[in-house]
Amino acid sequence: MSYLDITDERNFILQIQRMLRDISYLNYDDASQGITGVYDTATRHSVTAFQRDMGLSPTGKVDTETWEILNSVHSNTVNDVSVPRAVHIFPRYSSYEILPDSKNSIIYVLQHMLNEISANDESGGIVEMTGIYDKATQDAIYAFKRRNLLDDTNVIDVTTLNRLFDEYEIIISSSK
Numbered sequence: 001m002s003y004l005d006i007t008d009e010r011n012f013i014l015q016i017q018r019m020l021r022d023i024s025y026l027n028y029d030d031a032s033q034g035i036t037g038v039y040d041t042a043t044r045h046s047v048t049a050f051q052r053d054m055g056l057s058p059t060g061k062v063d064t065e066t067w068e069i070l071n072s073v074h075s076n077t078v079n080d081v082s083v084p085r086a087v088h089i090f091p092r093y094s095s096y097e098i099l100p101d102s103k104n105s106i107i108y109v110l111q112h113m114l115n116e117i118s119a120n121d122e123s124g125g126i127v128e129m130t131g132i133y134d135k136a137t138q139d140a141i142y143a144f145k146r147r148n149l150l151d152d153t154n155v156i157d158v159t160t161l162n163r164l165f166d167e168y169e170i171i172i173s174s175s176k
Contacts, residue, residue: 010037016062019074020046090161098156102133110156113168114140120171 014037021035044060052058054069062070089106090096098107108131115126118140127140138154145151148163 013037013039013043016047016070017043019070020050023050023074023077094158096158096161098133100133100138100154103131105131107131107133107137110141110164111137113164114144116171117144117164117167 014035016039017035017037020043047062047066048058048060050070050073051060051066054066054073056066056069089109098110108129111127111129111131114137115129118126125140127137128134130137133156141156141160142152142154144164145153145160148167150160150163151157
């Protein structure tokens with residue numbers, strides 16, 4: 001989108017916010033936070049900081065020169081160092097649980113994570129990717145919980161999920 005061809009101000013602001021986030025001027029860990037399409041105080045401060053760093057007049061407004069440099073820096077950053085942002089697929093409430101015999105796409109992800117953890121620490125066998133919280137997956141969860149001193153049920157609660165995420169993150173981070 002060219003600065004001079006703005007026909008939808010909200011989408012233009014959304015694009016500015018995304019680019020600022022991608023090049024670390026808006027530090028939102030959650031992709032849904034802060035990317036509002038509203039030119040708020042955080043956006044204005046981020047634009048001002050960007051302008052200052054680029055040797056532009058720090059007005060906090062995206063003029064043609066700011067837009068062109070922002071677009072260029074963003075393109076270079078995305079091509080050079082960008083990594084995929086996290087996507088939250090799990091519900092975001094504290095009482096979330098997965099019960100035995102549940103079937104959904106989230107369980108595929110959990111089974112993959114359990115397999116990666118198991119392969120890394122040689123703690124058990126590979127769980128078949130079924131998308132069902134079946135007996136084999138329950139056994140793997142039970143073993144995981146035992147190793148991590150968690151409760152001895154086969155319910156996957158938020159505490160179990162967070163510990164699983166932490167262990168998986170360590171494995172993924174060290175394999176780079």
